[in-house]
Every structure is written in C-alpha cells, then in structure tokens.
Amino acid sequence: MIETLQWTTLxxxxxxxxxxxxSTLRRENRSLFGIxxxxxxxxxxxxxxxYLIIDQALGGTNLANLLLRFVIFGAIFFMGLRISKxxxxxxxxxxxxxxxxxxxxxxxxxxxxxxxxxxxTAGSSAGLTAISAKDARHFALVEYYGAAGRAxxxxxxxxxxPAMVRAVQDRLPILIRIAAGLLAVGGVAVALTLLFPLIPPxxxxxxxxxxxxxxxxxxIGLALIWVAKLxxxxxxxxxxxSTET
Numbered sequence: 001m002i003e004t005l006q007w008t009t010l011x012x013x014x015x016x017x018x019x020x021x022x023s024t025l026r027r028e029n030r031s032l033f034g035i036x037x038x039x040x041x042x043x044x045x046x047x048x049x050x051y052l053i054i055d056q057a058l059g060g061t062n063l064a065n066l067l068l069r070f071v072i073f074g075a076i077f078f079m080g081l082r083i084s085k086x087x088x089x090x091x092x093x094x095x096x097x098x099x100x101x102x103x104x105x106x107x108x109x110x111x112x113x114x115x116x117x118x119x120x121t122a123g124s125s126a127g128l129t130a131i132s133a134k135d136a137r138h139f140a141l142v143e144y145y146g147a148a149g150r151a152x153x154x155x156x157x158x159x160x161x162p163a164m165v166r167a168v169q170d171r172l173p174i175l176i177r178i179a180a181g182l183l184a185v186g187g188v189a190v191a192l193t194l195l196f197p198l199i200p201p202x203x204x205x206x207x208x209x210x211x212x213x214x215x216x217x218x219x220i221g222l223a224l225i226w227v228a229k230l231x232x233x234x235x236x237x238x239x240x241x242s243t244e245t
Contacts (some may be wrong), residue, residue, distance in 0.1 A: 020226075151194075
C-alpha cells in the first residue's frame with residue numbers, strides 16, 4: 001500500500017510539473033513549475049529504490065537524505081510565498097519572508113546540518129533506518145534530526161492554515177474554495193508531523209499516510225487554482241469576443 005501511494009504521488013507531481021513546462025517557457029508563473037518539480041524530486045528521494053541509487057552516486061553517506069530535507073524546505077518556502085500572495089494574506093507572507101521566518105529557517109537548517117554530521121552516516125539507508133539502528137546514540141540523533149527537518153515545514157503550514165480557512169468561508173469561486181480547503185488539510189497534515197515521535201514503531205505507516213496526504217493536498221490544491229485561473233481567462237476572453245461582435 002505504501003509503495004503504491006509513493007509511486008502514485010510521484011506520478012501526479014511529475015505530471016503536474018510537465019504540464020507547467022509550456023507556461024514556464026513563456027515565463028508565466030515559473031514559481032509554480034518550481035514547486036511541482038521540487039515536490040517531484042522530494043518524492044523521488046523518499047522512495048527506497050531511487051534513494052539508494054542517488055545516494056550511492058553521492059558517495060553512499062546519506063547525503064541524499066540531507067538533500068531531501070533542503071528540497072522540501074525550498075518547496076514549502078516558495079509554496080508559502082505563492083499561496084500567501086495569491087490569497088492576499090500579507091501577514092502570512094511577512095511571517096515567511098520576514099525576520100522571524102528567515103531566523104526559523106536558518107536556525108532549523110543549522111541544527112539539522114549539525115546533527116547530520118554528528119552521526120556516522122556511512123551506508124545508504126532510506127529514512128536513515130539503518131543509521132538509527134546502530135546504537136542508542138544514533139537512534140536519538142536520527143530522531144532529533146528528523147524533528148528538525150519537520151520543524152520548518154510545520155512553521156510555514158501553521159502560518160498558512162488560518163488564511164486558508166478564511167478563504168474557504170469567503171465568497172470566492174467554488175474551485176478556489178475547494179483548493180483552499182485542500183491546502184488547509186495539507187497544512188494540518190504537515191503540522192501533525194510534529195507528533196511523529198509519539199507514534200509507536202508498530203504504527204509507522206501512519207507517518208507515510210500523513211506525509212503523502214500533505215503532498216497530494218498541496219499539489220491538487222495548487223492545480224485547482226491553476227485550473228480556476230484558466231477558466232477565468234477563457235471566460236473573460238469569450239466575453240470580450242461576444243462584446244466585440
């Protein structure tokens with residue numbers, strides 16, 4: 001089930017990225033392509049087979065996992081910017097791009113890198129499961145490293161949720177409201193990742209479900225906003241044509 005969810009999510013993210021290529025070449029909303037492409041790379045790096053291949057190419061010391069974390073940071077940062085600007089949530093935009101947001105990003109990044117290089121990361125292992133199993137010290141370090149990696153996405157998600165809830169309740173086109181609802185659900189899912197240390201190992205599949213629910217909600221939500229914009233553009237064009245005739 002988890003493997004099917006992973007590959008399905010990868011396919012959806014990749015299709016959305018490919019669909020955005022023509023618009024990107026026309027220099028239209030290039031950030032949206034970057035978000036979809038980043039999510040595609042992140043999902044690819046979270047699947048065991050591709051992860052092992054990529055990490056071996058990087059030296060077999062799990063640098064691919066560190067790369068994954070920063071790809072996620074980039075995706076959530078630019079997604080936060082696009083969503084906050086698109087919905088006119090200026091306070092959220094400031095929380096992400098202002099001093100507080102940048103300090104959170106910097107602090108989390110420094111802690112995460114420090115924890116990564118304090119471990120013996122030799123031997124490619126998706127999710128660092130083999131590293132965690134080495135001894136009690138490595139188990140604790142992997143847990144702290146994972147918590148640091150989840151902190152910044154959760155910060156952005158928590159900042160976005162109130163604005164998305166307001167958008168759902170606003171008098172916006174139905175597709176936009178549905179998109180806002182999906183983005184809110186995605187934000188809640190990301191926030192729930194902060195509770196991962198409380199989930200017993202026997203229920204580890206829940207973590208995968210929460211992670212991929214967040215990605216799918218974000219991707220589909222952004223896609224719906226794109227579709228709504230296309231519909232609005234075509235409707236406007238048809239109205240202009242009918243007026244001219």
